[in-house]
Amino acid sequence: MGFIGVGNLQIKIKSRFDVGRDDYMLHYMLQKVLSFNLFDLNHNNEQEDVFDFIMFMFPYFLKTALRQGVYREYQNYRHNDANLKGTIDLGRHIAKNVPFAGKIAYSTREYSRDNNMTELIRHTIEFMKTKKYGQAVLNIDRETVENVKTIVEHTPMYNKSEQRCVISSNLRAKTHPFYTAYRPLQTLCLQILRMEEVKYGESDDEICGILFDGAWLWEEYVNSILCNLGFIHPQNKLHKGGIYLFDDHSGIRYPDFYKEDMVLDAKYKRLGGYDKVSKVDSNDIHQVITYMNSLRVRKGGFVAPLEQKQNKIPTSRLKDSTSTLSIFGIEISKVASSYAAFCEHMKELERTFVNSLNALS
Numbered sequence: 001m002g003f004i005g006v007g008n009l010q011i012k013i014k015s016r017f018d019v020g021r022d023d024y025m026l027h028y029m030l031q032k033v034l035s036f037n038l039f040d041l042n043h044n045n046e047q048e049d050v051f052d053f054i055m056f057m058f059p060y061f062l063k064t065a066l067r068q069g070v071y072r073e074y075q076n077y078r079h080n081d082a083n084l085k086g087t088i089d090l091g092r093h094i095a096k097n098v099p100f101a102g103k104i105a106y107s108t109r110e111y112s113r114d115n116n117m118t119e120l121i122r123h124t125i126e127f128m129k130t131k132k133y134g135q136a137v138l139n140i141d142r143e144t145v146e147n148v149k150t151i152v153e154h155t156p157m158y159n160k161s162e163q164r165c166v167i168s169s170n171l172r173a174k175t176h177p178f179y180t181a182y183r184p185l186q187t188l189c190l191q192i193l194r195m196e197e198v199k200y201g202e203s204d205d206e207i208c209g210i211l212f213d214g215a216w217l218w219e220e221y222v223n224s225i226l227c228n229l230g231f232i233h234p235q236n237k238l239h240k241g242g243i244y245l246f247d248d249h250s251g252i253r254y255p256d257f258y259k260e261d262m263v264l265d266a267k268y269k270r271l272g273g274y275d276k277v278s279k280v281d282s283n284d285i286h287q288v289i290t291y292m293n294s295l296r297v298r299k300g301g302f303v304a305p306l307e308q309k310q311n312k313i314p315t316s317r318l319k320d321s322t323s324t325l326s327i328f329g330i331e332i333s334k335v336a337s338s339y340a341a342f343c344e345h346m347k348e349l350e351r352t353f354v355n356s357l358n359a360l361s
Contacts, residue, residue, distance in 0.1 A: 001211070016270075024342040026217075027339065034057055054188070055137050061188050062144070066150065073176075076107060078106075081104070087108075089107050090105075119158060218266055218268040222330070231264070233256070241254065242254045260297070261297050264303050264328070265288050267280075272304060303353075305332050307331075310329050310356070315360070329353070331349045
């Protein structure tokens with residue numbers, strides 16, 4: 001899902017569960033997952049600025065990176081004072097301190113939070129403050145405000161005139177065994193600062209745009225609801241939160257969601273019309289049963305978008321067992337009078353979904 005443009009032609013790839021021409025569902029999931037607010041955008045505008053849209057992803061990537069801590073790396077500093085604590089730079093000392101006036105020119109190598117990476121983020125923040133939506137994006141929520149404040153506090157050497165130099169020093173991607181989340185943030189910052197579009201081709205009719213994996217977006221949207229209910233959401237790409245199928249800690253698997261009494265699998269598919277769990281794809285069923293067996297829980301199910309209200313939750317009991325599999329759903333609002341109305345109705349439908357989970361707990 002997303003936006004693609006070629007010259008004056010713009011194409012919107014909507015969610016298959018959206019109604020009408022407005023892509024409210026895509027925007028709503030992005031708002032929930034990436035923590036940005038789209039109320040001020042004109043959703044009927046076919047000339048929507050895709051490149052301003054890139055800035056809306058900045059808070060999400062900044063939050064993800066700072067959860068690993070403020071990026072630190074060794075930096076070389078040149079000093080000229082009386083507090084000698086490094087290697088004397090003889091040539092520079094002679095050039096600057098003859099006749100001797102009590103100062104010594106020396107260099108130090110320190111593990112610092114003020115470095116090329118944090119300076120790149122700081123320049124991006126200052127750049128965004130000058131843009132139409134930038135200031136609003138940087139103040140979207142309390143965590144983003146605190147994250148911006150953290151970067152500002154740790155970049156005392158920031159100098160607006162050094163932006164080109166900072167960009168040049170970040171053209172090579174940072175590969176750090178711990179600060180892994182900073183690499184996508186570095187790429188995003190460079191795109192913002194260089195006003196890059198995501199392009200393909202070298203002609204005047206370059207293709208540009210932003211696309212999101214609908215299945216991933218649905219899973220992360222469901223997580224924004226389930227995280228408040230005690231569910232664990234493993235991250236297979238980061239190798240976090242997995243479970244093991246065997247006693248020797250081999251056969252690692254990553255369920256979408258699980259807790260002490262339930263396993264759930266997010267499916268961006270039309271499952272709402274199924275009256276029996278057995279109609280779900282067999283591989284999906286086998287997968288959830290495997291997770292249930294490994295975690296020794298009796299309840300499992302699928303979470304899918306619904307195109308109409310679910311009168312009854314389809315539930316099937318496994319043969320010769322007390323365990324059950326169910327199809328849960330989040331109904332997608334058909335209220336399209338405005339984006340604000342859509343959001344309010346979705347909150348009600350999410351509460352209905354939570355109640356359906358609690359009813360089987």
